[in-house]
Amino acid sequence: MHVFVLAGIGEVRAGDDLAALILAAAESPVARLADGDILAVTSKIVSKAEGRQVAATDREQAITDETVRVVATRVYPGGVTRIVENRQGLVMAAAGVDASNTPDGTVLLLPVDPDASARALCTALRARTGLRLGVLITDTVGRPWREGQTDIAIGAAGVAVLDDLRGTTDASGRQLDVTVAAVADEIAGAADLVKGKTSGNPLAVVRGLGRLVEALQLQQGPAPQDAAGGASALLRPSETDMFRLGTAEAVAEGYAAGYAAGIAAARAAGPVAERSGRG
Amino acid sequence: MHVFVLAGIGEVRAGDDLAALILAAAESPVARLADGDILAVTSKIVSKAEGRQVAATDREQAITDETVRVVATRVYPGGVTRIVENRQGLVMAAAGVDASNTPDGTVLLLPVDPDASARALCTALRARTGLRLGVLITDTVGRPWREGQTDIAIGAAGVAVLDDLRGTTDASGRQLDVTVAAVADEIAGAADLVKGKTSGNPLAVVRGLGRLVEALQLQQGPAPQDAAGGASALLRPSETDMFRLGTAEAVAEGYAAGYAAGIAAARAAGPVAERSGRG
Numbered sequence: 001m002h003v004f005v006l007a008g009i010g011e012v013r014a015g016d017d018l019a020a021l022i023l024a025a026a027e028s029p030v031a032r033l034a035d036g037d038i039l040a041v042t043s044k045i046v047s048k049a050e051g052r053q054v055a056a057t058d059r060e061q062a063i064t065d066e067t068v069r070v071v072a073t074r075v076y077p078g079g080v081t082r083i084v085e086n087r088q089g090l091v092m093a094a095a096g097v098d099a100s101n102t103p104d105g106t107v108l109l110l111p112v113d114p115d116a117s118a119r120a121l122c123t124a125l126r127a128r129t130g131l132r133l134g135v136l137i138t139d140t141v142g143r144p145w146r147e148g149q150t151d152i153a154i155g156a157a158g159v160a161v162l163d164d165l166r167g168t169t170d171a172s173g174r175q176l177d178v179t180v181a182a183v184a185d186e187i188a189g190a191a192d193l194v195k196g197k198t199s200g201n202p203l204a205v206v207r208g209l210g211r212l213v214e215a216l217q218l219q220q221g222p223a224p225q226d227a228a229g230g231a232s233a234l235l236r237p238s239e240t241d242m243f244r245l246g247t248a249e250a251v252a253e254g255y256a257a258g259y260a261a262g263i264a265a266a267r268a269a270g271p272v273a274e275r276s277g278r279g
Numbered sequence: 280m281h282v283f284v285l286a287g288i289g290e291v292r293a294g295d296d297l298a299a300l301i302l303a304a305a306e307s308p309v310a311r312l313a314d315g316d317i318l319a320v321t322s323k324i325v326s327k328a329e330g331r332q333v334a335a336t337d338r339e340q341a342i343t344d345e346t347v348r349v350v351a352t353r354v355y356p357g358g359v360t361r362i363v364e365n366r367q368g369l370v371m372a373a374a375g376v377d378a379s380n381t382p383d384g385t386v387l388l389l390p391v392d393p394d395a396s397a398r399a400l401c402t403a404l405r406a407r408t409g410l411r412l413g414v415l416i417t418d419t420v421g422r423p424w425r426e427g428q429t430d431i432a433i434g435a436a437g438v439a440v441l442d443d444l445r446g447t448t449d450a451s452g453r454q455l456d457v458t459v460a461a462v463a464d465e466i467a468g469a470a471d472l473v474k475g476k477t478s479g480n481p482l483a484v485v486r487g488l489g490r491l492v493e494a495l496q497l498q499q500g501p502a503p504q505d506a507a508g509g510a511s512a513l514l515r516p517s518e519t520d521m522f523r524l525g526t527a528e529a530v531a532e533g534y535a536a537g538y539a540a541g542i543a544a545a546r547a548a549g550p551v552a553e554r555s556g557r558g
Binding site: 003144263 | 460
């Protein structure tokens, strides 16, 4: 696997043709795209091209507007961290609202439908190059239990996002029972290692994983851009999530329910207990 | 960044000299190690070399024995999923106890101290090659909120695990306030993409990230194997973790406390409320 930056895309503006900008950046001989390549595109430039930079005097209000469900909040000196499920179904801090890399008085929202953005970009790139390419749109998130942030895939087209190894066997012939590799997130992370956060490199090419691009084509026929799934297949529904709420929030929810039940139970049994001296 | 498998290590047995096996595998001209390379080593072979394959008729008991703190449990048809903090401080399903890739009646436990294992391996590899190398020991974990599993670094030596970008500025000169990239986890994920789970390839070389190996040397002086940190720096303490308990467990904890408080409150106020008709 070879991962390299596609340099020279420059500043992206609302309405820009991202596929054209990417292909222009890929004109240099060292960066020429090849069959089976996966493009990892930082969501920021997709958002900018789609005009998602909006006026917002108050970033906190913008976060509230993008929030579908509050997962956890924590007050710290100087502000509050809000981890929420946003309109895209992603659980992330600040709903993915970005106030860096934007002029004062504006914020940058995530693409409305990152999988649709990836499909449009992948379709355009495939049509113009004749190459079997995959596209991932990436963003940066924190994780429970572990320090630091990693990049994940929030949009995908033309590339498998999960590599389902269930039913296959390990090296000694034993069944691997629960392994479904989130390859799209691992690819996004690999791309982050070469893009960095501060270098102004929003594009990376991941070469050597054509099997993941092929697999989708074989499964889906000649129109992988319409493949079911995309990165939304990586979203675990809150109903099946063992961590749908922050611990403090869940304790509070349980406490309120328990308190009400305790009051009710005591009132039902209380006078009897009182009279019989069992209280 | 170039990531490739180091093939041919074969089956690892208790007491094997892992550094020697790795260097033998790196003898081929295509796989020759270079300055700044990072070796990603699947924990399984480290465990095997360290004799962590133990007799266990009951995998569930082995999981219990490795558990320091239960985070969440979920019963499903045919079993129970236990997400716990294990002796290594890692929050993971089944405490990292592995019953695949081992003979019947045995399980494979994680290395006792993965950072120490990485330091020993890194020190041996550096001494025998004269090269500035980094070592990551990797394992596979699930994540809240997202489907699928990714590889993470559970042990590290000679390589920075967190790339702290706080205080640096973005492309437009604005301060980046909260970005600390968990590069060791991203490297582990990149290595997983080439190693796969079933191919019997427990070793990958990640080339092109010498800046992360250098950074540690510059910070730590001539003995990076003694650097503070290692992969344990990626462990978020439960005290500062917003997700130290599963939602169901936290609700139950809150409910029990609330119920007791409700009973107490009703008993304290109840007779008065009863008499005054406010109940």
